[in-house]
Amino acid sequence: MMIEGIWYVLVGILLIAMAVARNVIARLPMTGAMIYLVVGFVIGPAGFGLLDVDIYDDAHVLRLITECGLIISLFAIGLHLRAPLGNRLWSAPFRLALPAMLITIAVMTAAAWYGMALQFGVALIMAAAMAPTDPVLANELRPREAGDEDPLRFSLSGEGGANDGAAYPFVLLGVLLCTGRDAEYASPWLLGASLVWGVVVAAAIGWGMGSLTEALVARLRIRYAQALGFEGFFALGLIMACYGVTVLAQGFGFLAVFCAGVALRRREMAATGEERPSEALQDIRQGERGQVSKDPELAHAYLAESMMAFSVEMEGIVELALMVIIGSVVSAHWREMIAWGPVIMMVLLFFVARPLAVYAAMLGTGATWQRKLVSAWLGFRGVGTFFYLMYAVEHAPQQVRPVVPVVLAAIVVSVFLHGMSASPVLKWYYRAKPARD
Numbered sequence: 001m002m003i004e005g006i007w008y009v010l011v012g013i014l015l016i017a018m019a020v021a022r023n024v025i026a027r028l029p030m031t032g033a034m035i036y037l038v039v040g041f042v043i044g045p046a047g048f049g050l051l052d053v054d055i056y057d058d059a060h061v062l063r064l065i066t067e068c069g070l071i072i073s074l075f076a077i078g079l080h081l082r083a084p085l086g087n088r089l090w091s092a093p094f095r096l097a098l099p100a101m102l103i104t105i106a107v108m109t110a111a112a113w114y115g116m117a118l119q120f121g122v123a124l125i126m127a128a129a130m131a132p133t134d135p136v137l138a139n140e141l142r143p144r145e146a147g148d149e150d151p152l153r154f155s156l157s158g159e160g161g162a163n164d165g166a167a168y169p170f171v172l173l174g175v176l177l178c179t180g181r182d183a184e185y186a187s188p189w190l191l192g193a194s195l196v197w198g199v200v201v202a203a204a205i206g207w208g209m210g211s212l213t214e215a216l217v218a219r220l221r222i223r224y225a226q227a228l229g230f231e232g233f234f235a236l237g238l239i240m241a242c243y244g245v246t247v248l249a250q251g252f253g254f255l256a257v258f259c260a261g262v263a264l265r266r267r268e269m270a271a272t273g274e275e276r277p278s279e280a281l282q283d284i285r286q287g288e289r290g291q292v293s294k295d296p297e298l299a300h301a302y303l304a305e306s307m308m309a310f311s312v313e314m315e316g317i318v319e320l321a322l323m324v325i326i327g328s329v330v331s332a333h334w335r336e337m338i339a340w341g342p343v344i345m346m347v348l349l350f351f352v353a354r355p356l357a358v359y360a361a362m363l364g365t366g367a368t369w370q371r372k373l374v375s376a377w378l379g380f381r382g383v384g385t386f387f388y389l390m391y392a393v394e395h396a397p398q399q400v401r402p403v404v405p406v407v408l409a410a411i412v413v414s415v416f417l418h419g420m421s422a423s424p425v426l427k428w429y430y431r432a433k434p435a436r437d
Contacts (some may be wrong), residue, residue, distance in 0.1 A: 005132065007050070018320070031422070033137045033415050036414065038327065042330070043327075043333060054332075055329050055390075059394040063391055069318035071239050071257045076315050077135050077157050078210075078257070078262040081146045081157060082146040091365060101163045103361070107353040110123075112127060116345075124172075126407060129403075131167055132164045132388075136319050136382055140422060142156075143157060163253045168198075168252050172403065174392065199255065201249050203256070204254035205249060206260040207259050213234065213264065214303065215305060221294050227294075231306035235314075240329055272301045278376065327410060337412070343409075345410070354376055374425055380418050382411055387409075
């Protein structure tokens with residue numbers, strides 16, 4: 001009971017402190033993730049020993065917890081991206097999420113295979129885990145509201161939403177190569193078909209469930225005054241059901257949840273028009289919300305904004321929990337992380353592979369050099385990277401041991417390096433006022 005009491009006090013103080021100091025932190029070159037990571041380290045094995053998580057014995061549980069957190073964040077990102085699919089804003093996210101990620105994986109796989117003398121499967125796992133940018137930690141890079149068409153924020157958010165799902169087949173292939181089960185996909189055609197199926201079915205299920213859920217709830221509210229309130233239930237229900245159905249259909253669940261958020265926002269946009277939902281709802285008072293949710297002109301905007309607000313609140317709690325857990329894991333492995341191998345891989349990832357991938361993917365877009373430079377730098381690695389590490393540890397624990405310190409180091413370095421530099425870099429970018437974008 002004593003330990004439980006300490007935990008309640010610790011979590012309570014941390015939540016209250018972060019809520020009180022939110023504005024102060026926003027003005028400083030730091031993020032909440034940095035604080036949570038330090039707290040996790042201090043209460044981990046290297047500190048007070050209050051949280052001792054074994055990355056190998058607890059891999060399954062850690063993977064499930066991280067998985068749940070990621071899908072909430074991916075849904076929230078999808079709801080932030082309010083633009084027609086034919087809009088030029090979508091070009092950069094797709095370029096960063098696919099070509100840029102593929103280039104990053106290729107560079108890091110080659111470096112790990114030749115430089116660290118790892119087996120190809122292990123090298124591929126390491127590269128694929130570190131390639132996707134993080135949707136949870138990069139929340140300050142998101143559009144300020146739904147309808148914000150700032151190209152930098154839109155592209156970095158869209159990248160983080162899409163590439164977490166796109167990295168899955170490469171991690172899976174690495175695991176199959178490590179465990180000798182690659183015979184399941186011995187034919188390149190079979191492997192290619194499974195990848196295409198995973199993407200297509202994920203996009204179809206995500207888009208269909210997101211659109212149908214929004215249409216159903218809005219219709220019940222507008223025509224029958226039913227299904228009022230409980231936007232959080234609708235958000236979580238859609239997230240969980242969409243992810244579960246996609247997994248059962250052998251699709252990529254992360255991509256499906258992201259698509260569900262985009263589709264729901266697309267339905268809202270079709271009903272609300274070009275006016276931003278925040279503008280449409282700005283004169284609504286607290287006591288009028290029940291009426292607004294039934295108003296044919298405002299119901300769609302109210303539903304989407306309420307679900308997004310709930311998802312963002314949940315995401316904050318998810319970030320705290322997951323970063324404390326990751327900090328505890330780092331606390332148990334920090335000595336292995338202080339070696340030449342992880343250091344060299346970090347330099348290569350953040351100063352060579354990421355910039356090379358971004359500049360190559362952005363060729364011909366007309367983006368300014370300032371935007372390319374900032375996009376190349378602000379590639380957060382965090383919860384998504386940790387999820388894929390846990391997936392690999394769960395399925396091939398012995399084979400991936402050599403890359404565990406490298407991947408953990410990538411997370412820690414990114415949390416602090418990008419966390420401290422994000423605010424100053426963004427201020428510089430917006431002061432520069434790019435002429436074209």
